[in-house]
Amino acid sequence: MVAEVHSQYDTILILDFGSQYSHLITRRVREIGVYCEMLPCTQKIAELSFKPTGIILSGSPYSVYDKDAPHVDPAVWELGLPILGICYGLQEMAWTMGGKVAPCAHREYGHATVHPVALPASSPTHLGKLLAGMGTDLTMWMSHGDQLSELPKEFTALATTATSPYSAIGHLKKPIYGLQFHPEVTHSKNGTQILKNFVLDVCGASANWSMSSFIDKEIARIREMVGPTAQVVGAVSGGVDSTVAAVIMSKAIGDRFHAILVDNGVMRLNECKNVYERLRNKLGINLTLADASATFLGKLAGVSEPEKKRKIIGNTFIDVFEAEAERIDKETALKGQAKIEYLLQGTLYPDVIESISFKGPSATIKTHHNVGGLKEDMKLKVIEPLRELFKDEVRALGKLMGLDDELVWRHPFPGPGLAIRILGEVTPDKVRIVQQADDIYISEIRKAGLYRQISQAYAALLPFNSVGVMGDQRTYEKTICLRAVETTDFMTADWFQFPYDVLKRISNRIINEVRGVNRVMYDVSSKPPATIELE
Ligand SMILES: Nc1ncnc2c1ncn2[C@@H]1O[C@H](COP(=O)(O)OP(=O)(O)OP(=O)(O)O)[C@@H](O)[C@H]1O
Numbered sequence: 080m081v082a083e084v085h086s087q088y089d090t091i092l093i094l095d096f097g098s099q100y101s102h103l104i105t106r107r108v109r110e111i112g113v114y115c116e117m118l119p120c121t122q123k124i125a126e127l128s129f130k131p132t133g134i135i136l137s138g139s140p141y142s143v144y145d146k147d148a149p150h151v152d153p154a155v156w157e158l159g160l161p162i163l164g165i166c167y168g169l170q171e172m173a174w175t176m177g178g179k180v181a182p183c184a185h186r187e188y189g190h191a192t193v194h195p196v197a198l199p200a201s202s203p204t205h206l207g208k209l210l211a212g213m214g215t216d217l218t219m220w221m222s223h224g225d226q227l228s229e230l231p232k233e234f235t236a237l238a239t240t241a242t243s244p245y246s247a248i249g250h251l252k253k254p255i256y257g258l259q260f261h262p263e264v265t266h267s268k269n270g271t272q273i274l275k276n277f278v279l280d281v282c283g284a285s286a287n288w289s290m291s292s293f294i295d296k297e298i299a300r301i302r303e304m305v306g307p308t309a310q311v312v313g314a315v316s317g318g319v320d321s322t323v324a325a326v327i328m329s330k331a332i333g334d335r336f337h338a339i340l341v342d343n344g345v346m347r348l349n350e351c352k353n354v355y356e357r358l359r360n361k362l363g364i365n366l367t368l369a370d371a372s373a374t375f376l377g378k379l380a381g382v383s384e385p386e387k388k389r390k391i392i393g394n395t396f397i398d399v400f401e402a403e404a405e406r407i408d409k410e411t412a413l414k415g416q417a418k419i420e421y422l423l424q425g426t427l428y429p430d431v432i433e434s435i436s437f438k439g440p441s442a443t444i445k446t447h448h449n450v451g452g453l454k455e456d457m458k459l460k461v462i463e464p465l466r467e468l469f470k471d472e473v474r475a476l477g478k479l480m481g482l483d484d485e486l487v488w489r490h491p492f493p494g495p496g497l498a499i500r501i502l503g504e505v506t507p508d509k510v511r512i513v514q515q516a517d518d519i520y521i522s523e524i525r526k527a528g529l530y531r532q533i534s535q536a537y538a539a540l541l542p543f544n545s546v547g548v549m550g551d552q553r554t555y556e557k558t559i560c561l562r563a564v565e566t567t568d569f570m571t572a573d574w575f576q577f578p579y580d581v582l583k584r585i586s587n588r589i590i591n592e593v594r595g596v597n598r599v600m601y602d603v604s605s606k607p608p609a610t611i612e613l614e
């Protein structure tokens with residue numbers, strides 16, 4: 080039996096009704112040191128693969144009384160577990176148990192002062208636990224247009240605001256509570272204390288979720304799962320996610336793990352060489368560099384439509400990766416070793432949340448391409464050591480495992496590489512121009528000490544020429560577009576406000592040093608409406 084994460088950590092279950100803050104609840108609970116998972120609110124309790132220690136119900140864009148509003152499996156209320164409803168979660172709990180929820184005259188958005196109710200000494204002790212130690216005037220953040228106007232039977236008010244008598248409520252007999260405000264957002268002062276009170280005191284969960292315990296347990300789990308002979312293959316880009324996953328894998332099974340770095344011809348200047356050097360020689364990862372640059376560039380020739388370029392790269396990645404896996408399989412079979420049975424993937428928790436969140440249909444903005452979507456007949460089982468972690472947890476893990484800062488704090492680099500930063504057709508000469516410009520840009524950013532402040536920066540090549548004058552001669556050459564953004568989750572982003580002298584130095588160097596460029600522009604668009612990449 081594989082030791083599952085749930086047998087090692089108490090798990091708080093977060094049921095997501097589609098609020099934009101649902102993942103923040105997950106973040107806060109993890110920060111408290113308690114493991115938690117988010118599942119859609121439609122999760123059937125009977126089909127749950129683990130027994131939670133407590134349950135949190137998130138907010139939602141719906142109103143509970145809407146005809147198509149989502150509701151939890153009624154079995155949730157019968158589990159006898161502590162439950163905390165936040166915003167819609169409170170409304171769902173109260174509405175289900177016979178209370179009244181309706182649109183309110185005084186909608187509350189943004190800051191509000193919440194007053195905990197002084198409970199009589201005779202109150203059941205569990206009622207006082209949620210807001211214990213919080214003081215009398217709490218600064219909390221609200222976002223609701225509906226309000227509880229009548230308490231369900233057996234509930235009592237735990238806090239009020241100037242316009243609402245039921246800002247927090249509790250069940251008189253069971254550890255069931257509701258909050259009309261959002262303790263999970265950073266604008267709610269000491270909101271984390273309330274979550275802590277719930278998770279640690281009410282649920283009694285142990286706070287043993289930490290990155291160092293995670294490494295040991297994950298290595299043991301992988302060894303047990305893979306067994307003594309099977310081999311594992313994985314695509315590794317040198318990005319922080321796949322590198323951390325590869326280091327864990329190497330520590331677990333050594334050279335039975337075969338990492339493959341694909342040179343797709345649209346990597347940054349010297350990137351493959353540097354990544355190979357670092358991963359193979361410094362980190363001791365059994366890494367093969369598959370040079371498929373000619374194949375990729377050949378297939379990209381003459382193609383300028385962004386989605387077509389992305390699809391070609393995604394499909395070619397899979398072909399190259401499969402051919403490599405087959406080659407390794409044959410070689411290791413010759414040496415009498417067992418077959419490749421597993422595929423390593425660097426999936427993170429946001430990817431998992433993305434695929435399970437409770438939400439309506441959303442439009443495809445662009446097709447993201449990674450390696451991994453292998454053909455059915457490969458029949459490899461997937462190992463995802465990071466699927467429970469957020470990006471900053473992966474960075475902390477990388478640091479704990481001794482990866483250098485440069486690797487841990489590397490800006491993300493997309494699978495399709497420079498191909499989506501060369502607008503229009505990709506040619507070897509355009510790749511050279513972007514590589515050189517990007518290298519100057521990033522090294523000047525580092526020199527100015529700004530690399531860590533910026534979340535992602537890159538140079539792109541615009542698809543037109545313009546007139547310039549260099550050495551008294553007319554030029555008609557290419558334009559480099561510089562982009563730098565600040566963001567925490569890459570879903571929204573703002574452009575970075577460079578000191579002018581840094582921009583000036585960068586522009587000067589690019590025009591002087593990169594043949595074929597006579598103009599440099601800086602992109603001052605936020606996301607939305609723009610995206611981070613240009614294609
Ligand atoms: N050139 C490449 N060679 C091999 N695998 C690659 C390459 N580019 C991307 N991949 C695979 O695609 C996955 C997703 O890429 P993605 O850029 O999202 O993550 P990453 O490179 O690991 O980290 P980061 O987001 O920090 O760049 C990688 O984890 C890796 O498995």
Ligand SMILES: O=c1[nH]c(=O)c2[nH+]cn([C@@H]3O[C@H](COP(=O)(O)O)[C@@H](O)[C@H]3O)c2[nH]1
Binds near residue numbers: 389606
């Ligand atoms: O692995 C990847 N494969 C892709 O196809 C891809 N497209 C965009 N990105 C990265 O995703 C983040 C958001 O980018 P956008 O605002 O352009 O969608 C940014 O960090 C982008 O670099 C990709 N990563």
Ligand SMILES: NC(=O)CC[C@H](N)C(=O)O
Binds near residue numbers: 098141143165168226
């Ligand atoms: N943030 C929320 O959960 C809002 C719940 C509900 N839609 C309201 O407006 O009251």
Ligand SMILES: [Mg+2]
Binds near residue numbers: 491492493
């Ligand atoms: Mg990457």
